[in-house]
Amino acid sequence: MNGWLAGLLAVLFFSPLAFIYARAFAGRLQARAAAGGRSVAAVAVPKLVWPLVLAAALALRLSGSDLAEWQAATGSGTLAATLSLVWFLGSIAAILFFVTIPFVLGRILGAAFALMGKFAGQRDDPLSFGARGFTTDAGTADREGLGRMGFTVAIDGPAAAGKGTIAKRLADHYGFAYLDTGLLYRAIGRVAAERGLDLDDGEAMGAVARALDPAVLDDGSLRGREAGELASRVAVHPAVRSALTEFQRGFARRPGGAVLDGRDIGTVICPEAEVKIFVTASAEVRARRRTAELVAKGRSVDYATILQEVRARDERDSGRAAAPLKAAPDAALLDTSELDIEDAFRAACRIVDASPHHRNGP
Ligand SMILES: Nc1ncnc2c1ncn2[C@@H]1O[C@H](COP(=O)(O)OP(=O)(O)O)[C@@H](O)[C@H]1O
Numbered sequence: 597m598n599g600w601l602a603g604l605l606a607v608l609f610f611s612p613l614a615f616i617y618a619r620a621f622a623g624r625l626q627a628r629a630a631a632g633g634r635s636v637a638a639v640a641v642p643k644l645v646w647p648l649v650l651a652a653a654l655a656l657r658l659s660g661s662d663l664a665e666w667q668a669a670t671g672s673g674t675l676a677a678t679l680s681l682v683w684f685l686g687s688i689a690a691i692l693f694f695v696t697i698p699f700v701l702g703r704i705l706g707a708a709f710a711l712m713g714k715f716a717g718q719r720d721d722p723l724s725f726g727a728r729g730f731t732t733d734a735g736t737a738d739r740e741g742l743g744r745m746g747f748t749v750a751i752d753g754p755a756a757a758g759k760g761t762i763a764k765r766l767a768d769h770y771g772f773a774y775l776d777t778g779l780l781y782r783a784i785g786r787v788a789a790e791r792g793l794d795l796d797d798g799e800a801m802g803a804v805a806r807a808l809d810p811a812v813l814d815d816g817s818l819r820g821r822e823a824g825e826l827a828s829r830v831a832v833h834p835a836v837r838s839a840l841t842e843f844q845r846g847f848a849r850r851p852g853g854a855v856l857d858g859r860d861i862g863t864v865i866c867p868e869a870e871v872k873i874f875v876t877a878s879a880e881v882r883a884r885r886r887t888a889e890l891v892a893k894g895r896s897v898d899y900a901t902i903l904q905e906v907r908a909r910d911e912r913d914s915g916r917a918a919a920p921l922k923a924a925p926d927a928a929l930l931d932t933s934e935l936d937i938e939d940a941f942r943a944a945c946r947i948v949d950a951s952p953h954h955r956n957g958p
Pocket residue numbers: 753754755756757758759760761762885886888889932935936937938940
C-alpha cells in the first residue's frame with residue numbers, strides 16, 4: 597500500500613484515542629498557565645518538542661530509506677551520529693507504534709486546543725463529557741492541597757442575575773473547578789418534596805441535607821423553576837445551611853482554584869475568598885432573562901408571573917435570618933443590567949485579574 601495512504605489510515609484509526617488524550621492535556625496546559633500566570637503558548641510549546649522529534653524519527657524510519665545513504669549524504673560526523681540516534685528513536689517508535697501515534701497526535705492536538713482556549717475546564721478526567729465540578733472529590737482537596745493553596749472566586753447575587761453564566765465562563769477561562777451551590781439546595785428541596793416532608797420543618801430538612809448524595813446533582817431537571825422555589829424555601833433553615841458548609845468549603849479550597857456561585861459564598865462560606873463578585877441586575881431585566889430562558893426550553897410562561905416570582909424570591913433570600921443574600925463589604929459589584937454576556941464576562945475577568953492574589957494582577 598502507498599505509504600502516505602497507510603499513514604493517513606493510521607492517523608484516522610488513532611484519532612479518537614488521541615482526541616480524548618488531547619482534551620485532558622489541553623485542560624492541564626491551561627490550568628498550569630493560569631496557576632503560573634504565564635501564557636498558554638509559553639506552557640504548550642515546550643511540550644511539543646518530544647512529539648515532534650518522535651514524529652520526524654518515525655517518518656524517517658518508515659520512509660524506507662537507507663541509514664547509510666543518509667549518513668553518506670550528510671558528510672559530517674556529528675550529523676551522521678545524530679542521524680543514527682534519530683534512526684534508533686524512529687525504530688523504537690515504530691515498534692511501540694500503538695503508543696507513539698496516539699501520544700504524538702494527542703499532544704499536538706492538545707496544544708492546538710489549548711492555544712485556541714478549548715477544554716480549559718477539562719481536568720484529570722479524560723472520559724468525562726458531562727457536568728464538571730459537581731462531584732464529591734472536594735473532601736480530598738485539603739489532603740491533596742497540603743502546601744498548595746487554592747484560589748477561590750466567590751460569586752453571589754439574586755436569581756437570574758447571570759451568576760452561573762459568569763461563573764462557568766470564569767472557571768473555563770482560568771481552568772478552575774466550578775460549583776453551582778444553588779444545586780445543593782435545589783436537590784434538598786426536591787428530595788424533601790418527593791418524600792412529602794414539611795419544607796418548613798427545619799430539623800427534618802437538616803436531616804435530608806446531611807444525607808444528601810451529591811450524585812443527584814447531575815439531574816438536569818434540578819435547574820427548573822419548581823426546584824428553584826423549593827430550594828429557596830429549604831434554604832432558610834440554619835440546619836440545612838450548616839450541613840452544606842463543609843462540603844462547599846472543601847470544594848472552594850481545592851488545589852488548582854475554584855469558582856462557587858450562590859447567595860452566601862463571599863459572606864459565610866468563603867469570607868477569605870481571593871475574589872468576591874456580587875452580580876446583580878434590575879428585577880425587570882432578570883425576569884426578562886428568565887422568561888426568555890424558559891420560553892426557549894418550550895415552557896409557556898408569562899413575564900408578569902416570572903417578575904412576581906423573582907421579586908418574591910429576592911425577598912425570601914434577602915429577608916431570612918440565616919445567611920441572607922447580601923454583598924460582602926469587600927465584594928466587587930457587577931451590575932449586568934446593561935451588559936450582554938460577553939461584556940459581563942470580560943468585566944468579571946478584569947475583577948479577577950485586578951486581584952492582588954492573582955499573578956496577573958497589579
Ligand atoms: N449579561 C447577560 N445578558 C443577557 N442574558 C444573560 C446575561 N447573563 C445571563 N443571561 C441569561 O440569563 C439567564 C439566567 O442566567 P444565569 O447565569 O442562570 O443566572 P443565575 O445563575 O444568576 O440564576 C440565562 O438564560 C442566561 O443565558
